[in-house]
Amino acid sequence: MYVGDNRVVHFAGSNAKSAFVQETSLEDFLLGGTLCIQEYHSQEMPVVSPKTAVKNAKLLLGSFTGCYDLIHFNCEHIATWCKTGTFPLCAQVY
Numbered sequence: 001m002y003v004g005d006n007r008v009v010h011f012a013g014s015n016a017k018s019a020f021v022q023e024t025s026l027e028d029f030l031l032g033g034t035l036c037i038q039e040y041h042s043q044e045m046p047v048v049s050p051k052t053a054v055k056n057a058k059l060l061l062g063s064f065t066g067c068y069d070l071i072h073f074n075c076e077h078i079a080t081w082c083k084t085g086t087f088p089l090c091a092q093v094y
Contacts, residue, residue: 001057009057019068056082
């Protein structure tokens with residue numbers, strides 16, 4: 001979840017058991033990869049304001065240690081909740 005000033009909030013850690021929600025630079029997040037932007041549209045699901053989405057993301061900092069799961073609870077689940085305020089979904093795995 002992009003939170004401004006070239007910063008993102010996401011799950012990170014050396015493995016799934018140590019991963020937690022943290023804030024890093026966009027550069028460190030991408031690790032040389034390509035940025036992919038997921039747009040959320042109100043006709044698909046409710047969306048919150050950008051300010052609320054950033055507030056939601058920052059509320060999660062330091063949480064969910066050891067809860068990362070590629071299929072059931074990953075970075076996209078976190079970002080979806082931040083932007084929609086609804087049950088986290090991940091389109092990549094459905």
